[in-house]
Amino acid sequence: MSPDYHKSSIESGIANVQNVSAAYAMWAVSAPRHFGSEATHRAKRAFMDVIACMVPGALDEAALTLRAVSSQWGEGPSTVVGQQRGQSAPLAALANGTAAHALDFDDNFDPAKAHITAVMAPALLSLGEARVKSGADILEAYIVGLQIATRVGQGLNPFHRNRGWHATSTVGAIGAAVACGRLVGLNHIKMSHCLNMSTSYAGGFMSQFGSMTKPLHAGKAAEAGVVCALLAEAGMTAGHETLDGPTGMAQLMVGPDLEELRTKAEFKREHGQTMRFETDSIGEPLAILAHGLKVKRYPTCASTHRALDGVLQLIAAHGIKANDVTHVDVYAPVSHFNNLMYRDPKDGLQAKFSMEFCVAVALQNNSVGLNDFTPDAVASSSYRSLMPHVHRHPVAKSESEFATRVEITLKSGAQHSVSVDAPKGRADNPLSDMELWDKLRQCCRGILDSTATERLAEALGQIDGPQPIATLMALLR
Incomplete structure (x- = not known):
């Protein structure tokens, strides 16, 4: 982590905030811009991987069916992968999130029990393109959103996921909303509304696994992230006890035996999951470093x-x-x-x-x-x-x-x-950078010619730079 990240300077102001969502919002707007080279590199790899998945995913039946309908809903500045005409940021996030998850080749994130990058990256890319943001801006917002998705996921799981909720579309929507809020520069009050609003978009059941609606979950959560950030920016308000209140997510999407389950989780703490919303040390350890992402070697569950x-x-x-x-x-x-x-x-x-x-x-x-x-x-x-x-x-x-x-x-x-114990691709048994590039080329084979694939690879290699993200996204139309 960057040396300018000091828990005392950021989290001391959060210590007296009793409301969970307000504390998370405060951290999300106060966290530093720079998290260090290793965190940035890991975020960069996550985007390389998910964009690789979007290329063939855009030709999947679920993605094609969605675009056949959503293309009638108007034009806009944001790229829809595999489509020449751009659309609004929310609709592009919907289409690209669906494409990212369509082949089940995208990463997993254990603390949230979610395909988190397939939600957060499409949201950030679509909104970033519309707002003329750089790749560096987007990676930094991704790290912030991932941290809050971690804390929410650890507060709900493992029982939220074990009881049939598809956390990609529940926790994912919240992570995407916070990431997008960070990207557009929300203050802590509007960020709190953004986060709380996103819980109203959180939904999706594991009974959809094996159908086209499963990847649609990722698209809808990505769309929700963009929508909540833009609505909060415009002044839309939300309740403030949507995570831990008596009618909040934990009670309604885990169950009335929440306290009993918390006792059980306390003994295991798998992936930091305690069934409690951590507020004492929201930003440490940094999730992208402490937990990492599971990059898939196979296009399967x-x-x-x-x-x-x-x-x-x-x-x-x-x-x-x-x-x-x-x-x-x-x-x-x-x-x-x-x-x-x-x-x-x-x-x-x-x-x-x-x-x-x-x-x-x-x-x-x-x-x-x-x-x-x-x-x-x-x-x-x-x-x-x-x-x-x-x-x-x-x-x-x-x-x-x-x-x-x-x-x-x-x-x-x-x-x-x-x-x-550790499948290839897990943080402690990762794909090498060369293996990740090979995955990109595998995904592009038969869709992009070799010249176009190498141009995309070159642009992805520079995604952490100051150039507008639109430069990269233009290669995906």
């Missing part, structure tokens, strides 16, 4: 990733061939299997949430990529024939308490097993 890493490790170590396998036993936290509700997926959207299908792909191809979720691929007998060999074993422990274990049994009777 993150709950498959530890198992997929395990399968590929065993293939590499023992030369396993798909037709030699009789059983693949996957032992994983029950929360992972709760996310993977499709044992017999009918389309590519469902297949991304199927442990059976994803493991079959890994066995057959020794890889899992974007082309494995087309209609033809999902119907392929080469995958379908392997799926019955994959067996689920839910374990009643949290992710931090139990490493996913994969056991492969061969026709010869040989058995091989491996446990995976």
Whole structure:
């Protein structure tokens, strides 16, 4: 963190603020402009990754369906990825957020239990382009919004998410609103209204997983972030107990047993989740450094990733061939299997949430990529024939308490097993910068030619500079 960040100078003024949302708003407008080179680099990587995801995501059926309708709603200054005509900042955020999450290739953020960058980046890029902001301005606002999303997520999770709320569209909307409020320079009173207003946009259920509405959740949350910042800037007000009040988010979106759950969470504190809204030290540790983001290696639900890493490790170590396998036993936290509700997926959207299908792909191809979720691929007998060999074993422990274990049994009777705690892409096992560039090129292949891809890569490499973000966004039209 930058040496000019001093807890005493920023948070001493917050210490006497009793209201949670007011305290968060105060921190969001008082935090420094510079968080240090490592925090900026991590934010830069997050934008590189999510923009890579937007390129093929813009051609997904969900994104195309949305644009077919929203393109009729008028023009504006902000880029919609894959569309020549710009639109208003809220509509561009809606379209680009949907595209960012459409392929489930975008990052995860554990404290919030959300695909946070797929919400916050589209909101900031769309608003930043409309307001002629630089990439450096946008990255700084992202770090601020991420910090508040962390504190809200830690105050609601894990039970908010475990009870079926899609935190990408609940916590994500709040993080995006604060980030956008920071970008346009709201004062602490208007920032408080912005944050509180965004809770009225927070919604979305895990029952939408495996449908086009799941990525729409990210788009709607991104749109909400822009709208709340602009309305608060114009003078719109909101209630002030929307997080922790008697009819606030914690009571209504966790449950009436909130206090009992807080006692349970206190003993685990997974990803800093205590079910309490931290106000004593809002900005420390800085979340982007302390927790980091999980950049995806595979375009599937993150709950498959530890198992997929395990399968590929065993293939590499023992030369396993798909037709030699009789059983693949996957032992994983029950929360992972709760996310993977499709044992017999009918389309590519469902297949991304199927442990059976994803493991079959890994066995057959020794890889899992974007082309494995087309209609033809999902119907392929080469995958379908392997799926019955994959067996689920839910374990009643949290992710931090139990490493996913994969056991492969061969026709010869040989058995091989491996446990995976940190999937490739997690902050403590990150993709290298080169691997991230390779992901960008993979996402652009067949959509942008090599010259256009390299221009985009060059612009992304300079996103932390002073040039207007419109320079980069023009390459995505």
